[in-house]
Amino acid sequence: MAYDHNIDKDRCKGCGLCVTVCPKNVLEISNKVNAKGYFPAYQARPEDCIFCAICCTMCPDVAITIREIEAEAAVPKLTEDEDE
Template identity: 50%
Template sequence: MQTKVKKGLIVIDSERCKGCNYCGLTCPKGCIEISSDFNSSGYFPAKFSNPANCIGCAMCAVVCPEIAIEVFVED
């Protein structure tokens, strides 16, 4: 029996993100990193950098203090 791996999609609101990197540190698959481009508030926001590895666990969204991350899971 083969187990199907869930695929996730992370949407980060770069204008809400303050670049704390809690999401990047929490992600078990290393799917998030800090952008080299700043947002309109002068912060370097997180970006979804490795979508192939995302499993949709939503740990990034849980730890985000700015509620800037939405996670979608493909069945």
């Protein structure tokens, strides 16, 4: 099963808490700035997510939501450029 992280890049301040607490290293910090000048998180490895939702809980900006992706749907690995 795979999960899709919806990260509101305009709310994310790039603090990295979500990246630090993820037990499967699904998230990473982007090297591109958002509209506010921060480096937001992005979903680097969606196929590794176990839906623990620790990232959602830890995000001080409430910028992350997770949804289940249908089993039949292909889960392409997103690059930082495609995740905008």
